[in-house]
Amino acid sequence: MAVRCIVSALAASPLALSLLGCGGGGDPSDPGGGDGEDTTVRILEWVASNNVPLYRTKTEALSAPTLAEEGNLHFDMYEDVDPDDGQTRIWQYLVFKDKAAHTFHKETDIVVKWIEEVIDPGTLTSPNRSELVLMKSLKPNDLPAECVQEKAGLHVITALSVGEKPAKELAAAAEELLAPFRATSGVLYHELLVPVSTEGKDRVFGDVAEILYLKDEAVLTALRASAAWTGFTGKFGADLVVIESKPKAYTELPLCEKVLALV
Numbered sequence: 141m142a143v144r145c146i147v148s149a150l151a152a153s154p155l156a157l158s159l160l161g162c163g164g165g166g167d168p169s170d171p172g173g174g175d176g177e178d179t180t181v182r183i184l185e186w187v188a189s190n191n192v193p194l195y196r197t198k199t200e201a202l203s204a205p206t207l208a209e210e211g212n213l214h215f216d217m218y219e220d221v222d223p224d225d226g227q228t229r230i231w232q233y234l235v236f237k238d239k240a241a242h243t244f245h246k247e248t249d250i251v252v253k254w255i256e257e258v259i260d261p262g263t264l265t266s267p268n269r270s271e272l273v274l275m276k277s278l279k280p281n282d283l284p285a286e287c288v289q290e291k292a293g294l295h296v297i298t299a300l301s302v303g304e305k306p307a308k309e310l311a312a313a314a315e316e317l318l319a320p321f322r323a324t325s326g327v328l329y330h331e332l333l334v335p336v337s338t339e340g341k342d343r344v345f346g347d348v349a350e351i352l353y354l355k356d357e358a359v360l361t362a363l364r365a366s367a368a369w370t371g372f373t374g375k376f377g378a379d380l381v382v383i384e385s386k387p388k389a390y391t392e393l394p395l396c397e398k399v400l401a402l403v
Contacts (some may be wrong), residue, residue, distance in 0.1 A: 178281045179238040180213065180332060181318050183353070184345055185272035188227040189258065190381035191265035196390075198229055199257050203391055205250050211241020211287055216351075218295060218387035227268065231297070231350065231387060235284050271344045277334035278311055278348060279318060287396035288328040292353035292389070296360060299346030299383040302376055307334070314348045320368040326359035327352070329393065346383070353393070 189195035199217060206215040214235035222229050236242040245251060257264040277283075302310045314332055321330045333349040335342040354360055362371055373380055 144336040159296045180234050181236040181242040182275040185274050186229040187267045188229050188269040189265050190226045194265050197260050211237045217390040220385045222389035273342045274336040275333040276336050282358045288393045292328050293356040294354040295389045296352040297385045298350035300348040301346045301381040304377050314374050326355035329353035
């Protein structure tokens with residue numbers, strides 16, 4: 141079932157418009173980095189629903205069919221509590237290999253029905269609050285890993301911001317974290333993202349968003365005490381705002397040994 145941006149979409153929620161490809165947030169087909177080889181579409185979003193159990197169940201049901209799509213690289217689902225208002229948030233981090241794969245996903249019957257039931261018009265429930273931002277890799281052409289060496293014991297989503305200072309300064313400094321963090325024992329997955337759009341409304345996940353899969357809490361402690369991290373934070377001092385969440389994960393990347401066994 142195809143989804144079209146018709147006049148009635150003007151009354152839809154911003155999240156629904158973005159999901160249908162009618163909203164802002166930049167053009168995901170133009171990630172704007174490197175030599176243009178990275179065609180991935182990356183979406184980071186959360187919803188604080190009026191009916192959390194129902195929304196959780198409906199969203200979790202998207203996992204298997206989405207992961208089965210040829211062009212899907214990630215369907216990560218998390219849950220945490222908003223530190224500002226105490227509402228439960230259900231997160232999704234989705235990665236598609238290109239715009240065509242993302243379009244295919246949006247037009248599948250299960251996604252169209254999910255939007256109708258829990259987003260807009262919300263025949264079963266609707267968002268109380270929501271955010272959705274099209275993202276790209278901070279480092280050009282840094283494709284996300286599709287498997288991990290072992291099951292993660294801790295997941296972390298971090299928003300890094302520097303207030304009025306240029307976001308490019310933060311991004312340049314954060315890129316220097318990639319090599320030492322990924323080389324740290326117990327770091328199973330580390331990705332740094334920036335918004336495709338430079339508009340203020342698309343900085344809700346920070347100027348840089350960090351996604352971590354870690355072996356355990358001790359690894360996070362080691363990362364935050366490392367010379368790489370203290371050197372990074374020292375460049376910005378009190379201007380740096382770090383908002384760290386340790387959400388419950390409902391999905392996991394497959395183990396690399398199992399992926400290799402299928403090849």
